[in-house]
Every structure is written in structure tokens, then in C-alpha cells.
Amino acid sequence: MDEKTIIAKRVALELHDGELVNLGIGLPTLVTRYLPDGIEVFLQSENGLIGVQALPEEGLEDDDLTDAGGGPIGAVPGAAAFDSAMSFGLVRGGHLDVTVLGGLQVDQQGQLANWMVPGKMVPGMGGAMDLVSGAKRVIVAMQHSAKGQSKILKRCTLPVTSVRRVDLIVTDLAVIEPTADGLLLREVAPGVTVEQVIVATEAELIIPVYVPTMPIDVETGGKVADVVPSSPLPEQVR
């Protein structure tokens, strides 16, 4: 199972039936593939739609129906279209249950940087600042490290997207929850040790006595494990 699949499968477990969810382009979009049976969410595209269908069915494509990147999408029965003020009213007004975004850096305060690299990459923030400031839950889905450098730092060196503390970080190595006291290591990925996560993380982590493994199915590539291991031996006590 590749790193992106691990992240997408684990994020999928964070979504609940009936939630309004906004997924960023790229890695976060994979999440919908791994929603557990019986879980249906309403997907928002910030260019003005609730009820995104990832790919339009043949014969139902429409030039006026795309995702925020301009790629063709479909609309599920019961979808709703609206203008940009309404779309961001849903985000900023506290109606959006979850946003899943990619990240360049997250720090010990739980602040996310994902919109620019000064002097190198200035694409603009698009809707990212609104999503991070306004969504009820913010989940960052990203690789733990880039080019050998940890992306989870004591302090972001890049300009932050919001001063709001994000709610969860899901990487290919771990699930980390930013709290008022610091970054709490909640889970490790299958086959990954707590020690490996510590080494790969520049920020300080709070390590509980028992750190479980992500309850995802590594075998079948699609379905989530039915049973969460209930009493494995503690991997490490620190």
C-alpha cells in the first residue's frame, strides 16, 4: 500500500454520515474512494456546488460543471448550485463540518502553512484561508516529510494559512492531534514504530503510554478493517 493510500484510507475514517465535507485537490480527493460502507457525505466544491460526483457519468458531462481546478465533475441527484458568496458563507458561517487539505508545514501550535513559499511559489491562497478559519474540523492530509525534511516543525518557517489550530494531522507515518498542550501522537501507520515517527518529526510529540496502529486494512486496498485490534501489546512506553 503506497503512502497516499494509507493517508486517504485513514482520513476516510474521520468522516461521518451526512457531513458536509470539502476536499482539496490532489491527495484529499482520494479520500472518497475509501469511505466505509454506509457512510455518505455531501461533498462541496467551493466554486459553487454541494453534491460533487467525482467523475460525470457518460452523457452527463457539462461544460459548466467542474471542480475548483476546472476539471469535469458530475452532480449527484439532490445536488445544489450557488454563487461564491453562498459557497463561502457555508465555509465561514460554520456550516462546513470537515475540510481536508494538503499541507507544506504544520507546527507545534497546530498552525498550518500551505499557501506560499516566498520567492519560489506564490500561487495565491484561493479558498484555503477561508476553509482553515471557518470549517468546524480541519484535517491536514500530507506526507510526513518532503525531501528528507520533516514537515511537522516546532514553528512554521513559511507564512501560515490561519492562526487557528488544526484538528488533526494524518500522514503516511502517523495520526497526530494538535492540542493546547502540544502535538499528541494518536496512532502510527501499519509497520511504523513510535521511534520512527519521533525521528521523522522535528516538533516535540506527546507520546501516550499506548499508541495504537491505524485501524486500516492494509491487505485489500479498498475496504476498511472491520475490527480494530483491541488489546495489542504496547509497542513502547515512554
Next chain:
Amino acid sequence: MKKVIALSDAVELIPEGAVLMIGGFTGIGAPLRLIDELVRQRKSELTIITNDTGRPNVGLGRLISERLVYRVITSHIGLNADTQKQMIAGEIQVELVPQGTLAERIRAGGFGLGGILTLTGLGTLVEEGKATVDVDGQTFLLEKPLRADFALVAAKRADYGGNLEYAFTARNFNPLMAMAATTVIAEADEIVPVGVIPPDAVVTPNVVVDHLVAKERRHG
């Protein structure tokens, strides 16, 4: 009142250096005929308020690639390498605005509001040079309204009186911009007789639309 106007006549109304709001989101729902005519008439030194600058040499991106834009107020330039190159070279001024804030600033401009208070951007680079306001113990960033000389909007369907309806994600900024400019020029995929669009389907009412670009002739 006659609203239909020839494409070239509509764009001739726009002076050099005008401030334009242009609808569309990565080119979806953008007034492409009006944009192409702006390029043909070489309208330059423009200030553009728009969600994103599209792709190089396509749609609104043509205005950038043809160097007709002096300043752009937008949320995203990541798909257009020309905007980024010109920005780094100091050839174009770019003000980056969070997308929701951009929508609300335009709405404020069109709805007669003195600005909006938001959490978006607070404590980030976006806050620089802006006032904050405390409301019942909560600090907000004050974002000022935006208005333009002209709004160029695209609709799915218009009636000859100027009522507009939109399709799916092609709606985006168009109805907001149609409220926020001194002169509003609309183009539509289809123009139908007054009365054909049911009142409940009208999103932009005719009174705010000044000019409606004539259809391309199919017969003779």
C-alpha cells in the same frame, strides 16, 4: 429600454485604464467573447478584479499574456505562469485576497456595505496594513468593499430585458459582480424573449444589467 448591443460597441465603452470585474472560475462562467474583444481592441492598463487569472493565453489569461493588465485583485494565480513571471519581474501588481473575502468584498461593494468583518486572514500576511475591529470580545479583520467601473459577466441564459440565469459552477462570481459596478455588460449563451425565464429562475434581475451583448448571427 434597448439593452442589446454589438460586441464591439460594448467593449468600445470601456476606456484605457478602467477597473473591470470579470466573472468566471478557472475560465468556467467567464465572458469569453468580451475578453477576446478586449484583446482585439487592445484595451490596456486595466485593473482586473477576478477570482483567478486562468491559464496562459486562454480566456482571461489572454489579458495577462497580452500585457494589458496593470493590476489584478484575485485569489489565485497558480495556474498562470505568465501572471507569476510578470509579478516577480514587477510588471504587474498583484493583490492576493482569500477567495471568500474576495466574494464578500464584492458583495459589500454591490450591497452598499462599508466593508465586512472576518476571521479569515487574521494573524497572517493578509492582515498587513488593515484595521481590526473588536465585536463582543472577538477580534475581526476589516476588509473593505470593492467596486468597479465595469462588470463583465457571463450567463447561461438572458432575456432581452436583461434578466440572467446561470448554470452549475459557471455562476460563481457573476451575480455578485453584476451588483458591484457602475456599468454592467452581460453576455449569455442564449437570449430569449422576455417572459421565457420564469421569475423564480432569475438570479440577476434585469435592472442591474446595462448592456447585453448581441448573439452571433446564425442566419444571414
